[in-house]
Amino acid sequence: MAKFTDLLCPAKDGLYCPPGEFFIDPVAAVERAVITHGHGDHARSGHRHVLATRETLAIMATRYGEDFAAQRETAVYGVAVTHNGVEITLFPAGHILGSAQVRLRWQGMTIMVSGDYKRRRDPTCARFEPVTCDVFVSEATFGLPVFRHPDDAGEIRKLLQSLRQFPERTHLVGAYALGKAQRLILLLREAGYDQTVYVHGAMASLNALYESFGVRLGPLAPATTDKRDRLEGKVVIAPPSAIADKWARRFADPLPAFASGWMRVRARARQRHVELPLILSDHGDWDELTGTIAELQPQELWVTHGSEEALLRWASLNGIMARALELVGYEDEEGA
């Protein structure tokens, strides 16, 4: 009888499926790759063959150019494709636009690789779909009991309240350019904010891409123009690295905010000189991670990147067999 590790095992370049001869989210260029989502540490360029959702392929083309892979194959959520006898099906992961979990079936075994995921509603992407499996491969970015993300709407209210209190200051929100930025804009729209949102140049192409997939972002404008507008009382969204940089000087007494799950921990916010931490994460928090595992009841839990130790401890307390895969090369900082 075959073992789970015959179907999927950690290798130097990422998770490898020996019978299918492909990698999932490899960190180096490989012959054949299945890509869960478009963030840079999961979706790299230079693979010969890439299987991913239509949205993920489009994101990769936007980021790396049309020649990011020699061959691309579009996967549709819930529709299986078979390669070398391994059945591959992608399901929504709720992380960002086009993000997917990857289910592998072979010789009666089912392994689900969740990629990065979250359970709560996100107006920019399809919601995570729980699917039964023998092995659940989970991320653990926020795999500590201190991470329980508050309600999104409350965080947006904090930002809107601050705009009312400090109408003379530019509210400069650091947000990862892919996923977080668009979700933030949409959440603002849902809260009734209909003013122009100003965006850093690095985000323009991704915003356009989201629009092309039907995500309506409302009025946007470049944050930096020749007119040197100081944008008092406006929302400016920029990559996290830009908010404390020279770039930020042009604005009116900028109030640095940052949308990230890491903002739950005060020291993290202080390190970055953030005045308005917005706890807004595209990764599941502790309750979402443990709740998902409890819901799926897999025979085994494999933990990829993040705070594995606490999640393994939780699994052992709850009688679930678990191991850490110790994969390298996945970042957990900026995008979280």
Add this chain to the structure above:
Amino acid sequence: MKAFAALLDRLSFSPARNVKLTLLRDYLANAPDPERGWALASLTGELSFDEAKPAMIRKAVEARMDPMLFALSYDFVGDLAETVALAWPTKLGANTEPELPEVVDTLRTASRREVPQLLERWLDALDADGRWALLKLLTGGLRVGVSARLAKQALANLGGVEVSEIEEVWHGQSPPYEDLFAWLEKRGERPSAETPGRFRPVMLAQALDEANDFPKLDPADYAAEWKWDGIRVQAVNERGRRRLYSRTGDDIGKSFPDVLEALNFEGALDGELLVLRDSHIGSFSELQQRLNRKTADAALVERFPAGIRAYDLLLDGEEDIRRRPFTERRKRLEAFVAKLHSSHIDLSPLQPFANWEELTALRATPPEGDAQRAEGLMLKRWDSIYEAGRPKGPWFKWKRDPHLVDAVLMYAQRGHGKRSGFYSDFTFGVWRQGEDGAPQLTPVGKAYFGFTDEELSQLDKFVRDNTLERFGPVRSVRADREFGLVLEIAFEGLQRSTRHKSGVAMRFPRISRIRWDKPAREADTLSELEKILARDEG
């Protein structure tokens, strides 16, 4: 609790004074009575609990969650109260969230044994921010960077009055301050200030601008005296109520039992709090041994006996003489102090002078002994009444010239707010003999003002162009014998410090000039600072 928790949260992340004032004013304007009153009391230090000890909090959380998961969490977060606030496993269907007044009322009547249960119940009912605020409140010390003075300023802004008006009535009020809010919101009368032992807002001096002010002033109109280097206080004994206040109206009597004991009079004195041994003043660093301590034990009091050098008299017996001219107040003060025969209270002598030249000479050569403890001179118009605040004209302070030292820029840190994109906090060092005998730089201080916006841009550019290493928001810059930026640093004094590798700490350092012209190797050495220190301690 939600609004209060949100306030604390934002205050803790907002370094700028104006931002804090806006946050406080908006909260005070919107929160209901009596919640805002209790919030104000906790911010001004009028309300503090130390009911919940860390061990108790730890025990509560470990009874609720796996100790290993808690340990991993604590390890990551690094702060006990914050870890518990975040990781506390809530029960579904918990009680309704407690409001601040309920927490305060309950704690005031609860016995120590009941506190753990109350704590658990509240932690269950609150969200993470609420739990954090509750734990800060219960463990004492909110530490969100708000002084009592700042909170009073926010109150003043709320009511559109001067902060001195708040100070005048403050000591007659008690939490939750409903009468005070009613007055500020024009719904009620100004609360009575006639509380015995209350604080009277102090009169402050304008800084003297020699070039502009001297030609316009007549020396005959002014009295001069030294401005002693301690802290400004107001000592009151009114119908048996003894109080010692800082110049912002904080009651600091508990730290100075020896001074309180010496207030054997009926009246209110304005003076300088100093370490005082037989009319001989100790250094400011000696005084610091007594400051910021909740209490003082006998050994400390004996080692650093405190006293007051009197400048002015506000209340002579029961008579308020603040509207009388300085000439008269001074005469009464002299008689008042003479009657006391106290080793803890003496008189700050006036310094006669005929013209500005004599005064300039006096300031440049302070007399031997005590006068080295002077920060500079005070000028007071003979006819000046004692009025709150910092009126222009009646009183001037003329500080001693600051010490100057040429130091080399070593590290720079990014600033906040308007300066968030700039490297604006500068650590500088002077040369000392290294272990290998070669000169090396040792940090002696940090300055973040004294320069213009234009100079800030130049400094920022220098830092970016000459960065050696980055540590988070801090950069080290090239600084060696061959290359480095020399900064002329002005400072008011030096103290010995065990926390600094160099062994010295500066008071009030600022950048007075950027010496683009001066080679780094010609910057000053630690031995010059040690000379200043020896002289200051002399």
